[in-house]
Amino acid sequence: MAHAPPYPLMIGPIHPALKEPTMFKFTMEGERVLDVDIQPGFNHRGVEYLGMKRNPLQVLHLAERVCGICSGAHQYVFCRAVEHAANITPSVRGDYLRVLVAELERIHSHLLWAGVAGHELGFDSILHYTWKVREDVQDILEIICGNRVNYSYYIFGGVRRDVTPEQVEKARKIFAKYRKLEDTILDIFLTDPTISHRVQDVGVLTKENALKLSACGPLTRGAGVKKDVRFSWPYGSYGDMMDDFKVVTPESLGYKATGDIFSQVVVRLVELFEAIRMCEWVLDNLPSGPITSEPNLSALLMAKLRMAEGEGVARVEAPRGEDIHYVRLKKNKMELDSWKIRVPTYGNIMSWLTMFKDAQIADIPIIIASIDPCIGCMDRVTLVDSGTGRERDVDWAVLHDLSVKRSRGLMP
Template identity: 55%
Template structure:
């Protein structure tokens, strides 16, 4: 660094500024302005893929499920899809529909949760409490269907483990109506509120070109107008039977700017889409068994004899996620397993989004890709910071962010 260089470094993390998850970003600042952002993941890497390569596929399902606490459905869904692909096993159609309903319920839960986190980052804690309160309703429904609030233990190779029976439909419909009735209020709070607009408009911009070049995924890139959605592009589960369209801001009369505001918009509109998709599924659900091979010993034997490789690819609430599985004949354990969560691909999009923004905007931009570090990291690492560095902890940053909102509102909050 030359004498004339006026920039200084600020490491943020391993306690994350936006979420209470271990992740570090090294910022280079010129005054208040960010000139470079260098993410350091890996604080949470526990070698799950390595563990999976020493277990049989059925034992990996609970392991895969625990990769993420919010989108636990995503990883079990992808893993089972990849194993089914590799071994040539077909799940029943009813199982496909049940999988779709579960995935969409989880999307509602994840997006509502995110909206609360985002509001908290810019100092609107009433919104946080409101969104997290209404999120309980879908959590209750998930518990009603599966018996668990998180880690649903619903998936198995060839189908699902629990049925969604006719007597459960009223309760599902009840939950969907509840969200519909509240949606106008939700949209009003997040998109109509002038002070939230001030903090989210033209902040953390990701252009369409950058989004495509950096292989970004999910609502993060759809907000920039990129039409990428695995549910539509390469339908899995029952999505091929359903009516759905890409959610991009221009569809609703907004510009595809790719800022935090459009990311919020995309996520909220996806809640409406999910409600619609669940209704379609409930209407069309075929009457069949829920599992194509209920005898697990037979299934395990079949998997042992299987030889091949498979891909599981789906649209998680945060974007495309990917599993690759290779099975070898005569080997009970997986021969290879690669897990790729959505945040992994969105990591590269951080640098252009942070560029030129201010310290006080770090929390909301960090939160805007809806990062899930648990998913992305999978070994035990200690932070290595070198040289003279200024340290901001989460509390300081949060205070800065809240103060910025206050300043913008002329001192009142």
């Protein structure tokens, strides 16, 4: 060879192992990963900027197109942030129905992840099996919301559509079907030697690193950190469900929380079936009443949202982790004054740095897939110097410097 190790290895932005455009620069020694540099930004669409050109009702539809997989979660958290800013209290039945759709989305997202993980391991039978199973939950979502992927179900003050007894009956049949499949699915993923050999002790994220790198979602719960917004900061109907449900960690099924990919498989599968039980719980305990506290949309828009002044922050546990939206509304201004989205993948990508250490080339796809990355959510902004066209990094020192300068500017 002409060159001595270490060797660079580029993966992305378009690569068969990646479903979305992002770029990895690996430094390799033979088959072993020494270091990795992640270069996101290929999927930037300027969503936050677009939000500042549209009124909140229009942004609802933009919010769910932040990401097609967790579209419901983004719409939910945006609704809650605007409700916080404009002092709107959602109706009780609306709150319960919101949780129903959020949990249905978790079922579809975790099944999707299980299939993709199987595909990345070269186990395509699993991809086809889980996606076949997933079509049933897509059917429920379509029956309840009217669309398979972008549901448009949430609105300020509640939800758009009520569930009818026939829909509930159909949904219950499918839940029963899923509960029958529970043992089969757990058996496939947890006892099959092909899967366990590939995922045990691979891509380890230790508890210390999970806390240090502010990871969120099933990734941290796999490492044994009990971090779940649904339980630590209850919203919707989760407050009423605290007695019946607990935060899921690998210990829920008697496994040790080692933080490897196997732990994440356990967490996601247990959460999947917990989500089915949560849906059934919501249908059992659904209170009567109006589905929304703001039935008149033009009054809501012209009177409440236009006259609202203030900031709103909300958090929701999306299937991938904690999703935070920040919204600022100004009086007599239709458009959002400011909108900031912090998606779960943004908190999780830093974990890749430690998970890739000493991994093999063949494990790269499954480690990438293991955190369930959603680059479409994540690519918010890259700083580019418009004069030279050069990108620049902003580190802690620069940020601190900027902050100090700004404080000085404010002081007389």
